[in-house]
Amino acid sequence: MTQHSEQSSRRIAFVCVQNAGRSQMAAAFAERERDRRNAGDRIEIVTGGTRPADHVHEVVVEAMAEVDIDISDQTPREVTPDELRAVDLVVTMGCSASDVCPATWNGENRDWGLDDPHGRPIEEVREIRDEVEARVVALFDELLSEPPSAE
Template sequence: MVEPSPTVAFVCVQNAGRSQMAYAFARRNLDERELDATVLTGGTRPADGVHGNVVESMAELGIDLSDRTPREVTVEELSDADYVVTMGCSAEDVCPAGWGGENRDWGLDDPHGEGPEKTAEIRDEIRRRVGAFFDELEAEADGEANAAEGR
């Protein structure tokens, strides 16, 4: 029996900084590791655009966020997600009781209005956490594959 691929939601209030960076690093991890998962991002009160300093910081790593638009995350998306990762942005209007999966709050500083050095520091922490999270997903997938093969 093949397990369905997990859905991971990266959520913040404005969906204009931390959650956009996490989503971009998640997409990169999926491609590099050839993992099967669905990732999405959204906010409870989305901004008009991704913060300029975030776009610049991600561009330093060859990731273009200039065409990304913050979007509102839906209750349905959250209830269908296996993992909901909030960014420490006190999304108080999103009640985790309705979420279908595991919730993790990363407690990250907001890069909005920060200078290049602080933004890069936040970006690098997000990259590290996303990598560690996908290490977990990869280990789970390997464990399930081994169990299915009777190892």
């Protein structure tokens, strides 16, 4: 049962310091969920970091390839205060929002408290990946079940 609304899409930002691991995984899983649920007109995805790395961590690329998601062509990018002010929900990966960006935004913030995969063995990165995937799926369940403009 789908509800139609004139409401604009919801913008979600997945943010961490380097934008080279957890936030890249979260954004990739979010894009997959958005496609699977045919919600391209309802969910907009932004990802970035406050001090982006030069490249996505190789072990993260490897772990995502194991679940048929190719992020090898992704490049960490800086997220700007203006971008954060324009989103409905900022999801940080294990660093509080105040650490990520002192800017204020109008939307909600959640911190997922995930371990940083950088420098960890693939077995641990798989666990982090699976946790990211479960949280993204749960987030989409929540966002897409909410009635429009519910107060």
